[in-house]
Each structure stands twice: as structure tokens, then as C-alpha cells.
Amino acid sequence: MRSRIIKNQPLIPNHISKVAKDFILKLLIKNPKRRLGAKGLEDVKRHPFFGSDMDWDAIAQKRVPAPIKPKIKDEMDTSNFADEFTRLPLTDSPGLAPPTESLFRGYSFISPTVLFGPENAVNEDLYNLLRLTNHQRPDPSQLHRLIKTSPFFQNYELIDREGFLGEGSYSICRRCRNRRTQEEFAVKIVSLRQEVDTQNEIELLRLCQGHANIVKLHEVFTDELHTYIIMELLTGGELFYRIRTQASFSEKEASQLMKKLVSAVNFMHSNDLCHRDLKPENLLFSSPHPNAEIKIIDFGFAKKRTKHQPMTTPCGTLLYTAPEVLRAATSFRDSHSSSLSTSSSSSSTSTTIALVPSTTTNSNSAAYGYDESCDLWSLGVILYTMLSGEVPFNSITTHRTAEEIVEDITRSKLSYDSPAWKNVSQAAKDLVKGLLDFLKDNLRAQ
Incomplete structure (x- = not known):
């Protein structure tokens, strides 16, 4: 990502006008001394993009009506929420794909920003x-x-x-x-x-x-x-960054990594702890060494389980979230329509789900609860992507309702016919299928 920012030119869509394109490109000049605005704010204001009749004083005094008013469906529509509520980056970059191995062609994982933003x-x-x-x-x-x-x-x-x-x-x-x-x-x-x-x-x-x-x-x-x-301090980078920078990536290597992750998840579950947000961003290597250990980080969504009591708060990252967790989101919305807060982003399929009701107790909680097996689903999605370079359920968008998302995931039949799966063993395919199995009438791991 850093290399792309430094070396590559931004890709501007064809439908954008020449004036707007010129404005964007001048703002993105890599030399800060030549960049638009280097001579001060007036330098930006003089650009033709703003026209000659722009009343800057009126704008500063908030006397100019907003040119765009976000459209919302109802009080539960959070598609226009700011990024500070999502905590997550884009998984599918609209920019030019960087040159890389064919294993990850068309899939661009973007790490979190490292800028100390003023709104933090x-x-x-x-x-x-x-x-x-x-x-x-x-x-x-x-x-x-x-x-x-x-x-x-x-x-x-x-x-x-x-x-x-x-x-x-x-x-x-x-x-x-x-x-x-x-x-x-x-x-x-x-x-x-x-x-x-x-x-x-x-x-x-x-x-x-x-x-x-x-x-x-x-x-x-x-x-x-x-x-x-x-x-x-973990200096080896994220899981998929390590995979993408290798000359080759074999099923054996995927097996070794997955064995370690399963061991760590089993250790957490044996302590009645569920991570609830396993994803590539939260899997880091201890060092750049080829044999460095892979580590699970970020326990912000983790939960200490009460025995025989299902968890009911839906949280996680959309593409890695188990169907039963999404089904809990649906039940939450129906049961707590007046006291539910959400966190989502219309710009990304890697959306954080953080639906928190005013109370986590409910007489019918078992009807929409889930258990620690949601972590195994997340591992299945990660393994699927490691072996194929493709993200399952990638067509899901945050414009859909929770019911539609659950239906997509539970009814989607994953294909193993693409060329990427040609050299993957049947045992590996069976493991992925087992991890991504969802029994509609049984929310507990067997």
C-alpha cells in the first residue's frame, strides 16, 4: 500500500469532469511543494472547480444549503455513518490492483491507517x-x-x-x-x-x-x-501480506498456519473465551523470519462465556462473520427496534457489526444466541481465501438487510471448480467445507 501511494498515479473514473479531475490530481501531487494548497488555503479556493461565484463567507457561516442530503430508509439505516464507527478498512480496493502473484489477483487487502487523525x-x-x-x-x-x-x-x-x-x-x-x-x-x-x-x-x-x-x-x-x-511487538506483518510476498504458497504451508490458529482458538475456547473477530487483520507474525510464529491479536470483541448461556450480541467483520451471528442481528433488530445502535459502512464489505441493545438479557435469548463455534466459521473463511485467493460471499453488500445477508450465506453453494482449487487436495476441501457448514436448527458446535 505504501509503495502504491508513493509510486502509482490515482485512477480517476471516466465520468468525472476534466475540471474535477484536474482538482483531484493537483491535490494528489506527490511533491508537497507543488501540491495544490502549498501556497495556502486561497490557492485551493481559486481553483476553477469551485467556480467564480462561490461565497466562502456564507459557507463558513453555514448559510449555504447542503448540495447533497444523505438518503436513509428508516431510523435503523446506518449506511451513511462515518468511518470512525466502522473501525475497519476496505477489503476490495477501487484503485488499480498492484502487481502480485496470480494467487491474489483481484483481491486487495488494505491494512488499517496509521495516521493519528484529529478525530481520534x-x-x-x-x-x-x-x-x-x-x-x-x-x-x-x-x-x-x-x-x-x-x-x-x-x-x-x-x-x-x-x-x-x-x-x-x-x-x-x-x-x-x-x-x-x-x-x-x-x-x-x-x-x-x-x-x-x-x-x-x-x-x-x-x-x-x-x-x-x-x-x-x-x-x-x-x-x-x-x-x-x-x-x-509483532514486526512480521499481517497474514495475507506474508502470503502475497512469498514466491509461492503451498497447501502444506496453509496447513501449518491453520494448525497453529486452531490450537490457539481451542486454547481460548477451553478457557470459555470467544474471540468473535478473527480476520486477516488480526493475525500477525512475530517477525519477518520465514518460521516466525503467527499470533492472534485484538481482543476488543472477545467475550467470556457463561456456561449453557448463548451469546446474543452480534459483532465481528461481515465477510468473516458466521451465519448464526448474523441471524442474532436479525433477531436483535426485531426484538429491540427502539433501543438498537449499529455500526456499518456503505463503502465496504468488511463492515464491523456492533449491534448493542440496551440490555443483553432476554427471556427468548436462546432463540437467537450463538456460541464459540462462530470462531471456527471465521477460520474457514480465512482458510478458503488462503487456498484459493478468493473471498467467499464477496457479493454481499451492506445495503442488504440482515435477513438477506443470512439467506445469502446459508444458501450459497461454494464452488471448488475454479483453477485455483485444481491442486488443492480433497482433504483440504473437506476441511473448508466442514468449517463453513451451518446447521440451521443447531447453533451449538458438535
Whole structure:
């Protein structure tokens, strides 16, 4: 992705006008000194794209009606929600496909952004605190005092260059270095606004310690603004990035990776813990070494199971979510139509489902619950893609209702006739079929 941004030219659709195309291309000039806007905001305003009658003062005062008003079907339609609610990137890039092995032609997995955006709550918390002094800009001395009193910054320092590892709406992930030992770690910095969820994530991550294929938790700090979760630094990249950069990828290698992932998932399930968001983005290698361990990360959606009590909150990533979880979404919508909040994006099929009712208890909860076997479905989707380079159920879009999505997944007959499956053994195909099996009348794993 980084190479494409630096070297490739953007692909502009033919239906866009010449003026609009010129405006976009000048904004995307790679040399910042030549880029439109380098001479200031007036440089942007003068572009013909805005015409000669644009009243900028009226726009600033919000006196100009919006040219586009989002269309919504009903109060439950969240197709126009901002990206901060999705936490996820696009899985199918509209841009030019990068040159790569034919195994992954037509499938472009995009990692999370590593930009520290201004709308990130971690940044906003710090900014709001420093603004209490009525300074137009944060006072460096005040910022120094704030950092000096933080137990995290007393023990660690953030690495500036290429130190960003990822971000969410309420968190960022950075490289950090222990001041005493100089050892490097990854730190997830989470806003205290999410304190309840953060403590749950920490508790469940601690519960999973001791397995070679689950990220190691080092220690946790909290100050007046943030919680700092220090974990081992995984430098080998995501699962599919590793596969795509190899000269070849065999069924044997897929088998070895899947064996480790199944072992880790079994370890979690034996501790009554369900991950609920297994996907390529959450599978990282410990180092660039060919024999590096693969690790499961991000326990933000994980859940500690109560015995004989099904889980009822639908969450996960659309393309990797089991049918029974999607069916729970349908039941939630029907049962909690007045108290349901959702998270989705119309731009991507890799949509986070986070439907949380005002209460998680219901007398009929067993009718739409699910169990830890939803993690096995996610592994099946991952294995299917590893072996074929194709994503099953990729035609699903977020414009469809939960019922339509469930119907698509449960009725779709996966094809194993494409050339990509020619050299895949019957045993591997049977494993994929077994993992992607959904028994409509039985929500529990057998």
C-alpha cells in the first residue's frame, strides 16, 4: 500500500469532469511543494472547480444549503455513518490492483491507517485537557508536566519515526521503548472514555496468556487520560501480506498456519473465551523470519462465556462473520427496534457489526444466541481465501438487510471448480467445507 501511494498515479473514473479531475490530481501531487494548497488555503479556493461565484463567507457561516442530503430508509439505516464507527478498512480496493502473484489477483487487502487523525479520541482528550488553560495552542511546558506525571511515560518512550502501528476511534497503537532496558514493545493507548471495554479486553487477554500463538501482554498503565496496554511487538506483518510476498504458497504451508490458529482458538475456547473477530487483520507474525510464529491479536470483541448461556450480541467483520451471528442481528433488530445502535459502512464489505441493545438479557435469548463455534466459521473463511485467493460471499453488500445477508450465506453453494482449487487436495476441501457448514436448527458446535 505504501509503495502504491508513493509510486502509482490515482485512477480517476471516466465520468468525472476534466475540471474535477484536474482538482483531484493537483491535490494528489506527490511533491508537497507543488501540491495544490502549498501556497495556502486561497490557492485551493481559486481553483476553477469551485467556480467564480462561490461565497466562502456564507459557507463558513453555514448559510449555504447542503448540495447533497444523505438518503436513509428508516431510523435503523446506518449506511451513511462515518468511518470512525466502522473501525475497519476496505477489503476490495477501487484503485488499480498492484502487481502480485496470480494467487491474489483481484483481491486487495488494505491494512488499517496509521495516521493519528484529529478525530481520534486519544488526541482529542489530550487537546481538551490542555485547552482548559485558555491557551490558543497547547503550552509545551504544561504538556511536559502532564507526560512527566504519567506512569507510562516514566517507564517508556514513544518511538517517533515509523512508530504508528494503527488506530481506532478511541485508541491508537504505537511502538514504544522501555527506558531502562531499551527493549521495544507495542502499546495500545486507549481513551478512558472506553474504560469499561478496555478493562474487559485486558482481563480476557490476561486469561489467554501462555499460548505461543496469542499476543503476549507485558503490562498495563493508566493515567488521568488514557490506559496503556503494553504488548510484545509483532514486526512480521499481517497474514495475507506474508502470503502475497512469498514466491509461492503451498497447501502444506496453509496447513501449518491453520494448525497453529486452531490450537490457539481451542486454547481460548477451553478457557470459555470467544474471540468473535478473527480476520486477516488480526493475525500477525512475530517477525519477518520465514518460521516466525503467527499470533492472534485484538481482543476488543472477545467475550467470556457463561456456561449453557448463548451469546446474543452480534459483532465481528461481515465477510468473516458466521451465519448464526448474523441471524442474532436479525433477531436483535426485531426484538429491540427502539433501543438498537449499529455500526456499518456503505463503502465496504468488511463492515464491523456492533449491534448493542440496551440490555443483553432476554427471556427468548436462546432463540437467537450463538456460541464459540462462530470462531471456527471465521477460520474457514480465512482458510478458503488462503487456498484459493478468493473471498467467499464477496457479493454481499451492506445495503442488504440482515435477513438477506443470512439467506445469502446459508444458501450459497461454494464452488471448488475454479483453477485455483485444481491442486488443492480433497482433504483440504473437506476441511473448508466442514468449517463453513451451518446447521440451521443447531447453533451449538458438535
